[in-house]
Amino acid sequence: MTPDPAPLDADQLNAYFALMEVGSLLQHAVEQQLRTEGDLSWVQFQVLARLTDAPDGRHRMTDLADGVVYSRSGLTYQAGLLEKNGLVTRESDPDDERAVVVAITDAGRALIARLLPGHVDVVRRLLFQPLRHRDLDTLSQVLGRVRDHIRATPPRSAKPRRSRGPAT
Amino acid sequence: MTPDPAPLDADQLNAYFALMEVGSLLQHAVEQQLRTEGDLSWVQFQVLARLTDAPDGRHRMTDLADGVVYSRSGLTYQAGLLEKNGLVTRESDPDDERAVVVAITDAGRALIARLLPGHVDVVRRLLFQPLRHRDLDTLSQVLGRVRDHIRATPPRSAKPRRSRGPAT
DNA sequence: GCAAGTTGCTTCGAATTCGAAGCATGTACG
DNA sequence: CGTACATGCTTCGAATTCGAAGCAACTTGC
Structure with a gap:
């Protein structure tokens, strides 16, 4: 009946696969560059980048983990490595x-400053070079929208919602 | 002087980070769905999907590895798992x-057929729902272009090019 | 204040991941 | 044909990854 649902899939799958x-x-590509020039992994770079962006250069573990889309235990491990290398410090929050x-x-800041130019270079060469300025805008806007949407969407199987009633 | 090179970085970085x-x-999100509904990982799904797309349902290991962007040894491992579960077979190429x-x-085909609807559903809900049809087209086109570009770009430190001459 | 439930982080074990090394086959060129 | 190199895959060891379990500190409702 509705001529919509089915026929779209092919196009959609293309876009989806291309994105991934x-x-x-x-x-x-970026990981290569980071590894050879600064001995950092992609996650570590992301963590440091986020900390650099923070107004006071600090973040709680959980926020970092959510931000970079990583498991909590994984982030504990990575934070340990970064700390051992003197790029970050960890201390308990006085408020909690x-x-x-x-x-x-x-x-840490020095390292990021040192790596960023080369990093941006790789990204520019691979991602932006084949794009017209116009496309960049669209891409940025569209992806930003999608990101916000996903972030706002509760993980389909939302918390069991422990209802007070006996049913269930 | 040129008001172009420097000031762009911020916008670019935004698009780049949003993409990643x-x-x-x-x-x-997709991994959750695949794991609970079919006990497959994302890589395994990708491998099976590519095989399904192939006209004769076959691919060489190396082509698969390059296609799904995975290490050779990693693919050996995954192929082993898939084979053990009866989803694929491996045999040496008579031509090589x-x-x-x-x-x-x-x-394998049956499993993919079973999983695909739910899979597409997740992707539609997260990726396509917030997009107008117009955006989808642009996204698809732009990302396709980028993909081809990256695929065509030699890994910056191209093979040492063992030149016959003595000068390195 | 305290019992029950949440939340934040780490430890633990098992599975996965990668690059380097190893092996076998294929190809170029004399 | 035979040497030298290239290519395709697997094995190996070390590093990483994640979820489950554990622990400590908060919050709520009384």
């Missing part, structure tokens, strides 16, 4: 004794 | 005794 493929390819606040050190 | 973030979020050809089995 570009993401993988880019990440792979459970929380751990990660802060970027001067060495 | 959406990729991560999508993959994460070194090569191994992976072929999808009926069980």
